[in-house]
Amino acid sequence: MDQFFRITERGSTVGREVRGGIVTFFTMAYIIVLNPLIIGTVQDGSGRFLGGSTESPDIPLVALATAVVAGVMTLLMGVMARYPLALATGLGLNAFVTYSIATRYTWTEAMTFVFLEGVIILLLVLTGFRVAVFRAVPGSLKTAISVGIGLFITIIGLVDAGFVRRTGTGPVPVELGIGGNLDGWPTLVFAIGLLLVIGLYARGVKGAILVSILLTTVLAVVVEALTDTGPSFVSPDETNPQGWNLNVPDVPSDVIADLGTFGDLWRLSIFDDVSGLGSTLGSYDAAAFIAIALLVFTLLLADFFDTMGTMTAIGAEGDLLDAEGMPPKTESILVVDSLAAMAGGAASVSSNTSYIESASGVGEGARTGLASVVTGVLFLVATIFTPLVSIIPNEAATPALVLVGFLMMQQVRHIDWGDLEVAIPAFLTIVLMPFTYSITAGIGAGFISYVFLKLVLGKGRQVPGLMALVAALFVVYFAIEPIRSLLGVG
Template sequence: MSSRTASSPAAPPGHPRPPAPASGLDRFFRISARGSTVGQEMRGGLATFLAMSYIIVLNPLVLSGADAHGDVLGVPRVAAVTAIVAGVATIVMGVWARHPFALAAGLGINAFVAITVATTPGMTWPDVMGLVVLAGLVMVVLVATGFRTAVFNAVPEALKTAIVVGIGLFIALIGLVNAGFVRRLPDAAGTTVPVGLGTGGELAGWPVLVFIVGLAVTAILVIRGTRGAILIGIVVATVLANILEAVFHIGPSVAADGTVNPLGWSLVAPSVPDWAAPDLSLLGHVSLFGAFDTLGGLMASLLVFAILLSVFFDAMGTSVGLAREAGTVEPDGTIPDLNRVLMVDALAVTAGGGASGSANQIFVESGTGIGEGARTGLASVVTGLLFLLAMFLTPLIHLVPFEAVAPALVVVGFMMCAQVTRIDWSDWGAALPAFLTFILMPFTYSIANGIGAGMIAYAVIRAGQGRAREVHPLLWLVAAAFVVFFGMGVVRGILGLA
């Protein structure tokens, strides 16, 4: 891969040509070539970690239920493996693929894993984690054979742009929901409307104020071009949150005893809990083919397929969006070292299952570090080292509530959505699938769902226009796979497996 120059998107127009590499570190990570500095990479890596660190707290809560034998993974153990797998995978991404993409346990997959254990008779945690490992191994093969990259190249430009915009909307929605600014609300009939403003249709509570202040500070600093704007916004919001918690003792939205406080912090209250040594006993606690013995080959294979399709396209879509935002996409539309990026992601899925922490994936919150200036793998190395450090300093993570990092996600979402102007809206055959792609990501809370709907729509509409030859054969194959994916419930019913 040739090194990038000052004319690439990584360096804003009008800026001088980047200086020659000043050190071996600079040459290895191509820091100057991508228009960055070591300071930017450090700030970006820290910003990404702060935006993602909640996963060390949230992943154990998602995977906290008991399996068929009554076994529980345990919050401390899951927190430890969540941190170590995220740390190692992110460092590998930085050193080998050299992109500012961080990885951690994917929220969509961990919820799927938890639901599978809770609702499938006989399934144990080692069994379901074995399915995740198998899906990861299949992905490794698909990347090694070039199939995954070929699918990426078969996606039309309009859908690639829509993926970027969709991820921007998705990131912004995550920020708004994490801050309690957007919530599900009951209507007059006692049912629910999809979303609403704040609590009971009104903005209330100190945590929401922290979000609003943080958003205002971050937006003003970004617009003014202040160096370190996003990180400064997170720090200001964090300091305010800790002061408010110390004075008013607000507490979390759901206490340890189950008490609900609608005006509380969305996950944990800013605090410094007692220190505990990391427990890594879950590493290797997996049964590779246990689910096949429990459920039978067909049902277990369908579950592997569901996991595979989700992680396959989540990574592809996320890497497109982040690379475009970082300005590391080549003039011909390709992403440097894409195969390495996808291989690290596939290995992270496998490792996450093998550690009983669920599949690890590229996180959309990496956009926070990119918004702070990260352009190279050095930022990922910083993020990864902070995850490893977090195994031993987990209490410090509790100092930064969701509400403090949510403003950064909203601002980064705005930056990514700005690419919507690249879509040719006069070509309805491409524009409508693009619209479905970016609108369904936030509305279904899934990147894969948006990509699937867009690909199916693109293939069907082009065929209806009499332009089926414009659809790449691989796109037809992927569209067919998504039809099966979306109709999984029907398929299970037909086969008597529901």
């Protein structure tokens, strides 16, 4: 095992890999609960929920499928690419599929578009195009991507914990807690958890992140038992701002999930009715195909560069990148990521992609694919013990993201801030990721500004052809809505 995963060679131990895999699972297990709430509760253009019902959503089935696909693809990443990177349904992508595609088509059609996007990305990997684009990115931008992602996961942690909140119609877009105050027991639990993980890490305690998550979860369970705070979302008409953001840390009455749900998984697959799907897709006219092509292009570009940024950030934090800033077995990582997009579409849980929360496991010491194997196994185990997984609230897991954001931020010193040709694109890359809540937007701004500055300064010949091509594609990506309007397609 040591030789297969190169554990000793990468300066790790089996214990660190196991701890790292567990921490990664804890920091991203929320997707099992959150993804069904996004894709499982919305009716498609024909009035059906995911799974075919017109009356009510099937949340347990979607949760099960989400965990199964995440588990299988993360296992594959660990065994095939041997990289400490976990995969699950991509947030942002699932919302785009739900609200921009499924509401205008059927769920089967929407997930077929996701599947096709995965096929295209796989072909781009197998032809060497995706790796070539990655090699063409300047080192300063690769570093900026890692730093930007660090800030991005920091804001994710702060927002998911309720420490930072949107103000709605207020004069500022975000604020501290509620009305500038840390109101509510869950936010206090997060604050204690953050201080705890910082203190443990500063003291050099082994397993600092894992220990902090477990101790903060215990605290959360005690707090909920004493205060009966409840969830922040009760119903579309009733909210509880002082409540727990997602999982309520109650001790469940049942530890084992309903195993009968496994038999219904095929009902979600896009291949459940192949003949019906074929006749539907064959009925589109030219305008409809243009609209679909633009939707698939949007999915493709977001998926393409999110993974590039994530695997770079993980490699930089774990000191796994080579002299060119490339992770080991780059092509294998990208192949698995492409297969995950296809699997997510085929299983109708939306595109699965690499998770930046994997950085929390790397922060715990993970350096190899063994950590991914552990995370993948835990996702599969979670299909049986879903009630137990739901004990861990966001407020207990998100302090780890803030600490990891700090660790990734340290790479900012490697950027030459005196060279405007690289400093300005790096700056835009870094700040736009957290400010727009999008890794892709940050990367796109960095690419476009880098090429633009080279042209303005008369150094256009220094720009690699692939960089220029990708920058042009990003211009199309950012202007996708005006282009749709111009072409008269929805």
